Amino acid sequence: MExxxxxxxxxxxxxxxxxxxxxxxxSGVEDGVCNVFVPHATAAITINENADPxxxxxxxxxxxxxxxxxxxxxxxxxxxxxxxIKASIIGPSESIPIKGGSLQLGTWQDIFLCDFDGPRxxxxxxxxxKKV
Amino acid sequence: MExxxxxxxxxxxxxxxxxxxxxxxxSGVEDGVCNVFVPHATAAITINENADPxxxxxxxxxxxxxxxxxxxxxxxxxxxxxxxIKASIIGPSESIPIKGGSLQLGTWQDIFLCDFDGPRxxxxxxxxxKKV
Amino acid sequence: MExxxxxxxxxxxxxxxxxxxxxxxxSGVEDGVCNVFVPHATAAITINENADPxxxxxxxxxxxxxxxxxxxxxxxxxxxxxxxIKASIIGPSESIPIKGGSLQLGTWQDIFLCDFDGPRxxxxxxxxxKKV
Numbered sequence: 001m002e003x004x005x006x007x008x009x010x011x012x013x014x015x016x017x018x019x020x021x022x023x024x025x026x027s028g029v030e031d032g033v034c035n036v037f038v039p040h041a042t043a044a045i046t047i048n049e050n051a052d053p054x055x056x057x058x059x060x061x062x063x064x065x066x067x068x069x070x071x072x073x074x075x076x077x078x079x080x081x082x083x084x085i086k087a088s089i090i091g092p093s094e095s096i097p098i099k100g101g102s103l104q105l106g107t108w109q110d111i112f113l114c115d116f117d118g119p120r121x122x123x124x125x126x127x128x129x130k131k132v
Numbered sequence: 133m134e135x136x137x138x139x140x141x142x143x144x145x146x147x148x149x150x151x152x153x154x155x156x157x158x159s160g161v162e163d164g165v166c167n168v169f170v171p172h173a174t175a176a177i178t179i180n181e182n183a184d185p186x187x188x189x190x191x192x193x194x195x196x197x198x199x200x201x202x203x204x205x206x207x208x209x210x211x212x213x214x215x216x217i218k219a220s221i222i223g224p225s226e227s228i229p230i231k232g233g234s235l236q237l238g239t240w241q242d243i244f245l246c247d248f249d250g251p252r253x254x255x256x257x258x259x260x261x262k263k264v
Numbered sequence: 265m266e267x268x269x270x271x272x273x274x275x276x277x278x279x280x281x282x283x284x285x286x287x288x289x290x291s292g293v294e295d296g297v298c299n300v301f302v303p304h305a306t307a308a309i310t311i312n313e314n315a316d317p318x319x320x321x322x323x324x325x326x327x328x329x330x331x332x333x334x335x336x337x338x339x340x341x342x343x344x345x346x347x348x349i350k351a352s353i354i355g356p357s358e359s360i361p362i363k364g365g366s367l368q369l370g371t372w373q374d375i376f377l378c379d380f381d382g383p384r385x386x387x388x389x390x391x392x393x394k395k396v
Binding site: 033035037038039040041066067072073074076077078081084085087088089091092093095123125127128129130132 | 295296297310311312313316318319321322323325326330353354355358359360361362363368369370371372373393395396
């Protein structure tokens with residue numbers, strides 16, 4: 001099961017919780033784990049606060065300060081080395097427990113795709129493993 | 133299956149291995165994967181050295197140096213933006229292999245909850261998937 | 265299922281995709297999730313670009329700039345604190361979807377072991393969970 005989502009900025013963190021929740025519901029799985037994976041080397045999956053959108057902007061600012069663009073070997077080939085480095089720091093997947101047919105996210109948690117090299121269309125692969 | 137654990141400092145890394153191991157043993161699962169997930173947006177799960185407690189203090193110091201508090205948009209709403217950013221860097225879950233009924237942690241590895249916005253009580257959700 | 269791999273530098277990122285793919289093929293699992301876990305507290309697993317080897321060198325350089333060696337408490341005991349901190353930032357495992365018997369890595373993605381305290385032999389544990 002997968003879906004696509006498009007960023008419209010060079011760097012953007014997009015809430016994908018509703019799409020993931022729909023796939024969990026469609027699976028009919030009551031108890032298990034949901035793996036959310038982005039098959040791109042300049043994007044990542046994170047889980048963080050859903051209430052104040054500034055949290056996502058702060059994450060992008062912090063990563064920009066930690067990994068400035070334009071100073072890396074790979075920039076000579078494909079001017080996006082900082083996007084690759086950020087992708088490894090955040091990571092390409094998260095695994096979230098499912099109970100009673102629902103993702104066990106906390107009250108303040110949502111699932112986000114981080115696009116560090118947009119704007120682009122990105123694929124997200126969702127795999128639901130039933131507890132047996 | 134879940135348990136709670138309380139931090140007593142503003143930032144603290146707490147060893148939760150024994151609680152996770154008890155749930156693995158109680159499950160009776162011989163082979164599979166154990167997902168450890170924290171349903172909070174200012175906490176994280178990590179795996180690191182269990183012998184010298186200074187390693188956990190060093191991790192907190194390093195993250196403080198990388199993500200200083202007090203300079204972010206979200207701080208105007210809820211003075212804990214750095215805790216959110218650190219939570220995304222470390223991540224809310226880890227998945228550990230189970231073999232012969234035991235977590236396949238390395239000799240020097242334990243599982244830790246990182247509370248970046250304590251002191252608080254935190255929930256930890258443990259989901260054990262049996263290999264079939 | 266596990267294999268070993270040896271680094272020959274103090275810090276090195278090694279492509280382990282072929283070894284993981286062989287174990288996925290040998291398992292006969294058509295649909296599921298593949299967990300790749302390193303049972304060492306100074307190593308990590310990441311997924312990133314396979315085409316330009318400079319990306320991996322850039323990741324090591326970036327982490328060196330973020331977490332300089334020699335200034336941490338644990339260095340007084342076992343001069344490798346920065347390796348431990350980097351291991352927590354990148355994380356000890358990744359979980360990758362399997363579909364049609366193949367890892368669903370993106371075109372540009374491979375799986376890498378990060379050795380932050382080499383040269384050493386490192387174990388990698390691969391656990392394949394079948395979707396039922």
